[in-house]
Amino acid sequence: MTNTFLHSLTVDERAECLERGSLRARAVGEMLVQAGARFSSLSVILSGSAEVRRSDGLVLATLGAGDVVGEISFLQGADGRATADVVANTPVDVVDLSEAAIDGLLLDRPQTAARLYKSLAQVLARRLQATSQRVVASGSTATPRSSLAPKRPWPNGSRAPS
8 A cells, every 4th residue: 555545554453444434435426525625524535536626627637546535625724725626537435534533533543543544644754755847847937926925014013025
């Protein structure tokens, strides 16, 4: 189970996480996640594959067994919304780990929960690195620092440096 979301957990810990979740089956073309929708679970693909798509239909990634979806909106909490569509391109089985299930894991098995969150951080780091490499390869230029500065005054009344 190398390079998958649950890779850092023992076999018993994986089984416990999966038991805490709810199993869903999706047919080809069905959405696992819809962009803009509130999504407060982590979904782990158990079998099959799904595409991550922008609103214009551009495929950003293809995910398979062991991959996680819904991680961004899950981490954003109550205000979290999915940032892309995730659509099954084969029959897909997923297990949804709700916020309550993961909170229960934090209380009952804090070390397992810590490894789960570490694994989630590693997934996000790999995805950010891949995105950064694509941006560099495409020749896109970085956003000037001054355009990233806040437009409101800083607490002491001064403006952000340009």
